[in-house]
Structures are given as structure tokens and as C-alpha cells.
Amino acid sequence: MTPPKFSARPELGSLKLYNSGLTVDDIAARAKGHRIAKLASNENPHGPNDAVQAAMRDAIARPFIYPDPSARALADEIARQTGVEKSRVILGDGSEDLLNVLARAVLNAGDEVVTLFPSFPLHEDYATMMGATVTRIGLTPSYEIDIDALLAAASRPVRLTLLANPMNPAGLWLGPDELDALLAAQHPESLLCLDEAYVEYAAGPDYASAVERLATHGKPLLILRTFSKAYGLAGLRIGYGISNSDDVIRAMHLVRTPFNTNAVAQAAALAALTHTDEMAEAIADTLRERVRMAEGLTALGLRVLPSRGNFLFVDCGQPSAEVADRLIDHGVIVKPWKQEGFESFLRVSVGLGWENDQFLEAMARIL
Incomplete structure (x- = not known):
């Protein structure tokens, strides 16, 4: 049976579905046994106390x-x-x-x-x-x-x-x-x-x-x-x-x-x-890791914008969607940016130390 048609409000015509990013389950088959570093959604990997x-x-x-x-x-x-x-x-x-x-x-x-x-x-x-x-x-x-x-x-x-x-x-x-x-x-x-x-x-x-x-x-x-x-x-x-x-x-x-x-x-x-003591410790760790990640990416010859978030915006010098796709094979999830003019940028969250190491090592191999 042909599904019935129904017209939505015309204002929705230019909208696209929100890019919620990939989940751990989405990439499990391609991760090839790697631990999965989920660095796409700016979450706090330390979790609640x-x-x-x-x-x-x-x-x-x-x-x-x-x-x-x-x-x-x-x-x-x-x-x-x-x-x-x-x-x-x-x-x-x-x-x-x-x-x-x-x-x-x-x-x-x-x-x-x-x-x-x-x-x-x-x-x-x-x-x-x-x-x-x-x-x-x-x-x-x-x-x-x-x-x-x-x-x-x-x-x-x-x-x-x-x-x-x-x-x-x-x-x-x-x-x-x-x-x-x-x-x-x-x-x-x-x-x-x-x-x-x-x-x-x-x-x-x-x-x-x-x-x-x-x-x-x-x-x-x-x-x-x-x-x-x-x-x-x-x-x-x-x-x-x-x-x-x-x-x-x-x-x-x-x-x-x-x-x-x-x-x-x-x-x-x-x-x-x-109860914010543990959160303060997690933030301090994130700020340290943010500096370390920025330095590591800069050493790879990439442009990293200054950041006051728990993430970095990185110019890959090539389509970031392709870079993000190749990172999946290394067990790393990042978010390629798709707004016009910034298609070479990816946003990477600051994760735990091992996650950030895995990301930096994967980027070095890919680039």
C-alpha cells in the first residue's frame, strides 16, 4: 500500500535532521577490537559522583x-x-x-x-x-x-x-x-x-x-x-x-x-x-587534557582554534567527513562539521587520557 502523503509546514522545507552523531554501537563492527573513544558529543566522560x-x-x-x-x-x-x-x-x-x-x-x-x-x-x-x-x-x-x-x-x-x-x-x-x-x-x-x-x-x-x-x-x-x-x-x-x-x-x-x-x-x-568537588577535579583534568590535545594536533601541522569548551575545533586541511570516517577504523568517534565554509573542520571532545591518546595516535597514522 502506498503511504499517504501529508504536507508539513513550509518553514520546515529548508531544515535538516539534527546530526546527533554516532553511538558506540554504531561503530562497534568497524572498530576492529579497539576500545572505543567517543569524542563527538562533548560529554563529561568522568560521569556523575x-x-x-x-x-x-x-x-x-x-x-x-x-x-x-x-x-x-x-x-x-x-x-x-x-x-x-x-x-x-x-x-x-x-x-x-x-x-x-x-x-x-x-x-x-x-x-x-x-x-x-x-x-x-x-x-x-x-x-x-x-x-x-x-x-x-x-x-x-x-x-x-x-x-x-x-x-x-x-x-x-x-x-x-x-x-x-x-x-x-x-x-x-x-x-x-x-x-x-x-x-x-x-x-x-x-x-x-x-x-x-x-x-x-x-x-x-x-x-x-x-x-x-x-x-x-x-x-x-x-x-x-x-x-x-x-x-x-x-x-x-x-x-x-x-x-x-x-x-x-x-x-x-x-x-x-x-x-x-x-x-x-x-x-x-x-x-x-x-556536591561539586569531584566535578571540579574532572574539569581540571579536562583543562589539562585540552592543552595536551591542542599541542599534539598542532605538532601534526593542524590548525587548532583556541577553546574555552571541553572540545577543540580542528582544521584537517581536507574534508573532515573523510577523516572522521577513517578514524572509526581506529575506534574513535569525532564530529565532522558540515556547515558551509567549515567542511574541513572537525570538532573533537576532550575525553579521558587514554581516549585522547588513541585519537592523537590515530590522527598521526591517518595524516
């Missing part, structure tokens, strides 16, 4: 009860640690869910969204889904953020300026002065959203989180964060947003699903926020 796992076990014992729709205990702790009013905290099924919620809450057909490029694809896709137009601010010829172009775009009355700081996939970041310049340039009728998914890996004198400016900023500002990266909870799908605008948070609450964070994720995230 004992306190988090205990909280998960306790929460899963009551699967028949709906979770708290407002995640009050978790929201209270987020408010305490960030200094925002708890009414200005919103939880989501990962920060990517909140990107979807944000688009549905604030964007109309024909609105303009400004973002950095190369970008996390969902920053663009959800805008396109709503019929908005996307203005990309590309990197300079020397592969730096084009601050002048970004400030000029943000100063216009666009509906939304949305960027990751640090950037995904490039790893680049706004310094404190650049962040302040962006906040000053923001048009008062525009919403500025900063995706700080990798903030825990960015700490240092040359980086500043927008959270530190939230209380004194007089224009609409939304900050998104996730428990998927440094906190090691990618499989549970939980993230949060904080804002200085009651209007923004209310609009997002109106369009999110009522129970958009499950009870196990809420319990795990709360434990993760209040």
Missing part, C-alpha cells in the same frame, strides 16, 4: 508520581547560587529544549535572529521553524569572533540575538570587555540570549559569565545553562534558563510542556549542584 547516583536511585523508586512541574527545590538552589529571583528560573529537558521553548515563545514569521557562525545548528533551526530569518555573524579571516559586526547587528532592533559563549563548535569566547560591549550595544527592544552550556570549562580572567551582569542590566537578557556537560548528566536531559525579565520567563512557561523535566533528572541535578 556517588551523591548524584544515590539521588537518582532514590527518585526512580517513585516512577508512578508526576515530577514537580516547577522543579521548586532545584529552582531554589539555582536561584541561590546565581543570585536571581527564583521566579526568574525556568527548567527544561536540556537547554536545547529551552531553545525550542524560547523560539515558540518570542518569534514570529519575519522576525530577525542574529547569531554567530559557525553555530550550534539548533540556534538557527528553531528560528527557521518559526519563519524567522537568521543573520549570521561569521568569523574573521584569522578565525576570531567578528566583534565589530556582532555589535553592529545587536544594536539594531532585531527580535533576538542568540549566541553561545563559549561558542560551539569553534570554542571561541567573548572576553569581559567584549561581553560588556555587547550588553551596551544591545537594542532595548531586542532580547539577548547567551547560551552558556560550557561555562564551567571557561573560567579565567579572560572570560566572564553574563550572570555576573544580570542584576544590573537594564535590557531583556536570558542565560541558558545545562547539566549535560560538566555535570555529566547528558543522558537525563535537564538544563535551565535565568532572566532579568519576568515577561520572557512567563512567555516561556506558557509554551513549555507542564512536566518538561523528569523526577530523576531533577533529583540528580540538585545533588550535582550541591
Whole structure:
């Protein structure tokens, strides 16, 4: 029987399915007995600590009860640690869910969204889904953020300026002065959203989180964060947003699903926020390994962009999809970047020491 046809919304015509990357099972047959180094999804390979796992076990014992729709205990702790009013905290099924919620809450057909490029694809896709137009601010010829172009775009009355700081996939970041310049340039009728998914890996004198400016900023500002990266909870799908605008948070609450964070994720995230010693050790290890990987790749003659994430953006000098495919035979999974102009770049996560060694050794053989 011929399957029936049905027309989707025309705005979806230019979208592509999100590239979630390969799983360990996907490449097992080609790994030829190698241990598999999964370095494609920017996960924290150290995983959650004992306190988090205990909280998960306790929460899963009551699967028949709906979770708290407002995640009050978790929201209270987020408010305490960030200094925002708890009414200005919103939880989501990962920060990517909140990107979807944000688009549905604030964007109309024909609105303009400004973002950095190369970008996390969902920053663009959800805008396109709503019929908005996307203005990309590309990197300079020397592969730096084009601050002048970004400030000029943000100063216009666009509906939304949305960027990751640090950037995904490039790893680049706004310094404190650049962040302040962006906040000053923001048009008062525009919403500025900063995706700080990798903030825990960015700490240092040359980086500043927008959270530190939230209380004194007089224009609409939304900050998104996730428990998927440094906190090691990618499989549970939980993230949060904080804002200085009651209007923004209310609009997002109106369009999110009522129970958009499950009870196990809420319990795990709360434990993760209040037991951070082991996470700090894991971050320190990642930062050391990030330097070592960058040095190893540079020694192979490759260009590696500076990064404040738990990943590196590497120019292979050849189609990165082919390099990534050949790495599978060595038991290594990385993410070739497919956005136009960056097809020779791959994004590689910083893993455990043995994973990074396996990647570097495989790259040396391939190249």
C-alpha cells in the first residue's frame, strides 16, 4: 500500500535532521577490537559522583508520581547560587529544549535572529521553524569572533540575538570587555540570549559569565545553562534558563510542556549542584587534557582554534567527513562539521587520557 502523503509546514522545507552523531554501537563492527573513544558529543566522560547516583536511585523508586512541574527545590538552589529571583528560573529537558521553548515563545514569521557562525545548528533551526530569518555573524579571516559586526547587528532592533559563549563548535569566547560591549550595544527592544552550556570549562580572567551582569542590566537578557556537560548528566536531559525579565520567563512557561523535566533528572541535578568537588577535579583534568590535545594536533601541522569548551575545533586541511570516517577504523568517534565554509573542520571532545591518546595516535597514522 502506498503511504499517504501529508504536507508539513513550509518553514520546515529548508531544515535538516539534527546530526546527533554516532553511538558506540554504531561503530562497534568497524572498530576492529579497539576500545572505543567517543569524542563527538562533548560529554563529561568522568560521569556523575556517588551523591548524584544515590539521588537518582532514590527518585526512580517513585516512577508512578508526576515530577514537580516547577522543579521548586532545584529552582531554589539555582536561584541561590546565581543570585536571581527564583521566579526568574525556568527548567527544561536540556537547554536545547529551552531553545525550542524560547523560539515558540518570542518569534514570529519575519522576525530577525542574529547569531554567530559557525553555530550550534539548533540556534538557527528553531528560528527557521518559526519563519524567522537568521543573520549570521561569521568569523574573521584569522578565525576570531567578528566583534565589530556582532555589535553592529545587536544594536539594531532585531527580535533576538542568540549566541553561545563559549561558542560551539569553534570554542571561541567573548572576553569581559567584549561581553560588556555587547550588553551596551544591545537594542532595548531586542532580547539577548547567551547560551552558556560550557561555562564551567571557561573560567579565567579572560572570560566572564553574563550572570555576573544580570542584576544590573537594564535590557531583556536570558542565560541558558545545562547539566549535560560538566555535570555529566547528558543522558537525563535537564538544563535551565535565568532572566532579568519576568515577561520572557512567563512567555516561556506558557509554551513549555507542564512536566518538561523528569523526577530523576531533577533529583540528580540538585545533588550535582550541591556536591561539586569531584566535578571540579574532572574539569581540571579536562583543562589539562585540552592543552595536551591542542599541542599534539598542532605538532601534526593542524590548525587548532583556541577553546574555552571541553572540545577543540580542528582544521584537517581536507574534508573532515573523510577523516572522521577513517578514524572509526581506529575506534574513535569525532564530529565532522558540515556547515558551509567549515567542511574541513572537525570538532573533537576532550575525553579521558587514554581516549585522547588513541585519537592523537590515530590522527598521526591517518595524516
